[in-house]
Amino acid sequence: MARLGDCIAMMDEGIGRVSQVIPDMPAAEARLTRLLLMVGHTFDEAVEQALRPNKINHSDFLTLMILYSRPDGSSTPGELCEYTSQGATNMTRIANALVKRGLITRGASEEDRRRVVIRITPSGRRFVQKLLPPLFPRVSAAFAGFSDADKRHFSRLLRKLADNLDHLDESPSPVKKQP
Amino acid sequence: MARLGDCIAMMDEGIGRVSQVIPDMPAAEARLTRLLLMVGHTFDEAVEQALRPNKINHSDFLTLMILYSRPDGSSTPGELCEYTSQGATNMTRIANALVKRGLITRGASEEDRRRVVIRITPSGRRFVQKLLPPLFPRVSAAFAGFSDADKRHFSRLLRKLADNLDHLDESPSPVKKQP
DNA sequence: CTAATTTAATTCACTGGTGAAATATGAGTT
């Protein structure tokens, strides 16, 4: 597989050429978008690869981590869908897989019988505690050479992007409401 | 679907709680990793959504864009795999789809008859030229509020991350080779 | 020159994820 640096160099040149043919393209923003997508995708792959020895995939792991991080260790499919950005369909599959491995339990809710309550098991907690520490060195290595200021800036810029994305579809011309 | 800002808030709290149980976790880096993955994923979705009216998906579009950006408008499946981070299997499917729509042609290479030469067609070029401009406002909007310095910093940090990722698996302890 | 190895692309079987429809419960209205 090509190194990411080579892909980026190639993308830089490509956008340079395209922006000569189509001059009103926002080339700087297009570069940043491609850059973000490429780095994000590679990060994703790296996580998937790090999890593979544990025979768990990223979305199953993320779901389990959310349960682990909850004070009461429980949630519902609907809520997990929201926070994992997964569709309900896929959450059913994820829950099936985690139940089969004994990492979570699935039970009916008392208050609202449409709801299903998902809860991490002791075995699930042990699994997380065993799985996490080996990931730490790679997580740290990914940000090697980042100063504290770099980390703050990066965090700020990503959060700003998130905010922009949240408002992308509302008010294409955000004229202030007339009072 | 939950707003990204809510997912981020929830992630922040979750990592806070987990890092109390597992104190040697690199919490700042874990936060940045999750942030990057979440924003990257949402960007991906936004692109996919913007492309949907044109009945083309992200990887098919990316492949076509690479061809479009080439001076000679041609490449090979192997090369496209490298630069799109797609497997060869999937590139076969992508090429099939684009050929069927008449956006590219597929022919045998003269020099190396194992190779297949893929070339964008005039119709493919028109398709790209028609498709791109409507994307520009959203691309710009995603980076609303980014100063030029912000963009430079963001670019620098992403490229640094890319470089780190390229070296993640080589030399976990980068001791200089003994001469 | 022939045999063994490597490289490029494809095919096949499978995993992961999505949209639309089905099922079941809860909530609001008259």
Added chain:
DNA sequence: AACTCATATTTCACCAGTGAATTAAATTAG
């Protein structure tokens, strides 16, 4: 209470992407 309407989850059919095996051509070794 009976009738909508909305919500939560699951099922079904399909699209997208991957690893292993296959085919064919080029390269290297003997």
